[in-house]
Amino acid sequence: MIFTELEHFVTANFSLLGITCSPSSVSSFTRELTAYTANYPNGGYQVFFWTYDKGLGKCGQREFKPLPNTNDPLNVLEQIEDTQDKAVYVLHNFQQFLTGQKADPLVVARLFNLAHKLKITPQTILLLEEDINLPMFEGLIHILDYGLPSAAVIKAFLKQLFNRFPKGITKPHVGEKLIRSCQGLTIAEINDALRFTLKKYPNLNHDVLVQQVSQFKLAKLKRLGVELSNEPDVKVGGLRTLKTWLARRKKLFASPNKKLPQPKGVMLVGVPGCGKSLIAKNIGSELGVPVMHLDIRSLYHSLLGETEKNLRRVLKTAEAIAPVCLWIDEVEKAFDAGSSTHDGGVSKGVLGTFLNWMQEKKQPVFVVATANKVNSLPPEFLRKGRFDEIFFVDLPNASEREDILTIHLKKFGINLSVEQVQMLIDKTEDFTGAELAYLITEAVTLAHADDRKLRFKDIETVLGEITPQANRDYENIEQIRSWARLMARPAS
Ligand SMILES: Nc1ncnc2c1ncn2[C@@H]1O[C@H](COP(=O)(O)OP(=O)(O)OP(=O)(O)O)[C@@H](O)[C@H]1O
Ligand SMILES: [Mg+2]
Numbered sequence: 001m002i003f004t005e006l007e008h009f010v011t012a013n014f015s016l017l018g019i020t021c022s023p024s025s026v027s028s029f030t031r032e033l034t035a036y037t038a039n040y041p042n043g044g045y046q047v048f049f050w051t052y053d054k055g056l057g058k059c060g061q062r063e064f065k066p067l068p069n070t071n072d073p074l075n076v077l078e079q080i081e082d083t084q085d086k087a088v089y090v091l092h093n094f095q096q097f098l099t100g101q102k103a104d105p106l107v108v109a110r111l112f113n114l115a116h117k118l119k120i121t122p123q124t125i126l127l128l129e130e131d132i133n134l135p136m137f138e139g140l141i142h143i144l145d146y147g148l149p150s151a152a153v154i155k156a157f158l159k160q161l162f163n164r165f166p167k168g169i170t171k172p173h174v175g176e177k178l179i180r181s182c183q184g185l186t187i188a189e190i191n192d193a194l195r196f197t198l199k200k201y202p203n204l205n206h207d208v209l210v211q212q213v214s215q216f217k218l219a220k221l222k223r224l225g226v227e228l229s230n231e232p233d234v235k236v237g238g239l240r241t242l243k244t245w246l247a248r249r250k251k252l253f254a255s256p257n258k259k260l261p262q263p264k265g266v267m268l269v270g271v272p273g274c275g276k277s278l279i280a281k282n283i284g285s286e287l288g289v290p291v292m293h294l295d296i297r298s299l300y301h302s303l304l305g306e307t308e309k310n311l312r313r314v315l316k317t318a319e320a321i322a323p324v325c326l327w328i329d330e331v332e333k334a335f336d337a338g339s340s341t342h343d344g345g346v347s348k349g350v351l352g353t354f355l356n357w358m359q360e361k362k363q364p365v366f367v368v369a370t371a372n373k374v375n376s377l378p379p380e381f382l383r384k385g386r387f388d389e390i391f392f393v394d395l396p397n398a399s400e401r402e403d404i405l406t407i408h409l410k411k412f413g414i415n416l417s418v419e420q421v422q423m424l425i426d427k428t429e430d431f432t433g434a435e436l437a438y439l440i441t442e443a444v445t446l447a448h449a450d451d452r453k454l455r456f457k458d459i460e461t462v463l464g465e466i467t468p469q470a471n472r473d474y475e476n477i478e479q480i481r482s483w484a485r486l487m488a489r490p491a492s
Contacts, residue, residue, distance in 0.1 A: 002144050003036045009142060010088055011040060015118035016111075016125050018132040021146035022313070024188040026128060029146050030090060034059040037088055045122070046087040050076050050094070059090075073097040077110045086122040095129045098136075108136065115140050131309045148320035154182045154190065161194070173206045181213040184321040185220065192216070224314050225298035229291040229327065232281045237407045237433065238400025239279065242268075242391050242491040246286055249388070253287050254323035254364040263388055264358065265326075265367030267381070269374055269488055270393030271477055273434030273469065275404075276370040279393075280327040283368055291325045291368075292318055296334035296350070308353045315357045315365075322363035331369040332376040351378055358386065374483045382487060391491040392484035395470055395477070396433055400492060401425050404433050408440040412454075420456050427463060430470040439463060 002019075009017055021029050030049055038044040038060070047059040055066035056076050070076045073094065080089050097107045115125065115137070127134075132143050149157070155174055162171040172178070182190045193216035194209070201208050218228060236243070249263040266283075268276045284291035292314075299310040318326050328334060335351045358367060369387070371377055382390065396404055402425050409416060416424075428436060443458040470477055484490070 002146055003032060005144060006033070007036070007040060009144075010037070010045060010124045011042075013119055013122065014124060014142060015121075016115040016127070016137065016141045018127045018129065018134070018141050018143040019146050020130065020132055020143065021128055022148070022186055022316075023130055025146055025148075025186040026092060028187040029128065030059055033088065033090070043086060046085055048087055048089045050089065050091045052093065056089070073104065073107045074110060077107070077114055080123065080125065081114055081117070083123065084121075088124050088126055090126045090128050092128045094127050095132065095134065098134060112137070112140070131305070131312060133305060145316075148184060148316060149182075149187055149190075150320075151179050151183060153187075154179050157187055157190065158182070161191075169202075170204065172204045172209050175206050177210045178206055178213070181210045181217065184217055184317045185213070189216070189220065221292070221317070224310070224317060225295045226314055226317070227293045227295075229281050229284065229293045231285050232278055234278070234407050234411055234437075236275055236279050236282050237403030237405075238396050239275065239393065239491045241489070242279065242393075245389060245391075246283065250287055253366060254289070262364060263366055265369065265387050267331075267387045267390040267488075268368065268370045268393055268491070269377075269390060269480070269484065270372070270491070271395055271432060271470070271480065272372050273432035274393045274395060275433045276372075276393055277329060278433070280325075280329070280368045280370055283327075283366070284325045287323070287325060287366060289323045289325055289366070290321070291327050292321065293327045293329065296328060296331075299350070308349050311350055311353050312357075315354075315361075318365045319361060319363040322365050324364075325366045325368060327368045327370075329370050330372065331381065332371045332373045335378050335381070336376045351380065355380055355386070372480075374480055374487075390488040392480075392488035393491045394481065394484075395430055396436070397492065398425050398429075401428055401431065401436060404436045405440070408437050412440065412444050414440070414444075414454055416456065424459065424463070428468075430468040431466070432469065435466060435468055439466060 006017070006019075019029065030047070034047045037047055048056055049059050049064075050056040050070065052071060052073070054064070055068075055070035056079060057064045057066040067079065070079050076089075076091070096102045097104050098111065111125070118125065127141070132141075134141060158174045158178065162174065165171050182193075185193065190213070193213045196216070197209060197212040198204060200212070221228060246266075252260055253263050255262075268279060270276055280293075281291055294314055296311070299307055299314070301307045301310060318324055335347055335354070367387070369381070380386075402421065405421060405424055405428075409421075424439075428439070431439070439459060439462050442462045444454055446458045446462065447454040
């Protein structure tokens with residue numbers, strides 16, 4: 001827990017700390033800090049809070065009364081320098097005066113000197129920011145992350161909140177599902193979602209709450225460029241090796257036994273239309289967890305540093321929602337430094353942030369990355385050990401085509417004879433899974449347009465109209481295949 005760690009730093013006279021914290025968690029962080037520091041061993045510490053608009057004031061009072069003339073960043077540092085009390089000074093959004101357009105070299109120099117001076121006094125300056133990037137304080141500042149609330153914190157918060165409900169109002173049950181629906185939100189956001197639900201449904205119950213909070217969370221995820229992927233309506237045909245590989249990891253994933261290896265994720269490379277996205281969506285139900293579909297390109301922002309900040313937000317949320325599957329489609333486009341849609345520098349930074357997180361992540365987040373174009377895949381991505389495995393998904397062979405056709409025929413309740421299925425298998429060599437799916441859907445559409453039941457002839461008609469993409473893309477496919485022979489494991 002961050003507060004125990006913070007206590008070690010503060011009581012050991014560390015003078016400058018950074019806390020990364022989402023904007024809506026600022027007040028819950030400060031409240032918790034104030035309660036916690038008051039009980040430090042050998043006498044509590046006072047907590048002061050500063051913002052540019054209000055100035056510096058003491059926390060834990062009935063009313064926040066800022067000290068006069070402490071708005072100015074230089075003045076507040078002077079004020080801190082002049083005090084002798086055991087105290088933690090939380091400066092919120094102070095970084096803007098240290099770096100970027102509003103940076104003031106005088107403030108930087110003053111903070112630098114002060115941080116050295118406070119090393120021997122019981123005062124600590126704590127910079128509270130959504131994201132901290134202060135290379136000039138390297139070695140002097142220690143950065144901790146407040147993160148999003150854990151399941152235990154959410155449970156305690158909900159129980160406390162419901163206990164305060166006036167008599168006569170039913171206290172909803174704090175069940176597993178409700179806690180799960182709150183994961184990924186800050187305490188302030190959970191509070192907002194509950195207040196909103198309470199207004200709409202005065203007779204709260206567990207299930208209504210779960211539904212409403214989940215909607216609130218979906219909206220938040222959408223703003224972050226993430227969709228919670230629905231379970232697909234068709235199963236994946238073929239790809240037996242990949243399925244067996246996954247089934248073996250199912251028990252390990254999110255196992256409470258920390259001594260066992262945690263599955264990190266899988267990379268799926270292959271021919272377009274052969275089911276990579278479909279597998280990614282199915283992995284969630286295979287592992288029994290939701291699938292967060294991240295569109296990295298939607299995170300790109302024209303302001304320097306913002307893209308990485310956006311990505312960190314998403315990754316933090318994924319860890320809070322964990323166990324979860326994080327699916328990134330077409331990674332080669334998302335991280336392609338040569339792409340014209342975003343500049344190479346940003347891509348490099350984003351890739352670095354992502355790979356670093358993959359290395360360090362503590363929570364069970366299973367990453368599924370899919371790619372079509374192997375040439376533009378950054379080599380760092382493919383380094384041994386980055387993913388648990390890289391699978392190559394090729395055009396389906398005869399038995400896989402049978403599997404895929406059966407799945408799609410079943411979807412529309414179509415029964416064909418063994419001979420008819422065999423004929424389709426024989427005539428669809430080089431078809432992708434997507435083309436097989438199209439064949440059946442289009443035949444159903446044809447019959448429906450004529451207001452009649454589907455005949456085998458309809459399928460044959462559509463079959464005559466399809467030229468498999470692979471026939472046109474032969475060179476590309478051969479290129480991926482020769483790459484895969486060296487770099488990946490066949491998925492079937
Ligand atoms: N192995 C399969 N089993 C069942 N259906 C499949 C399979 N492969 C493809 N399909 C069908 O084709 C559709 C498109 O496949 P999908 O989008 O998963 O391919 P992809 O490999 O991700 O393609 P792209 O590289 O173009 O993104 C699926 O939604 C499904 O209906
Ligand atoms: Mg796809």
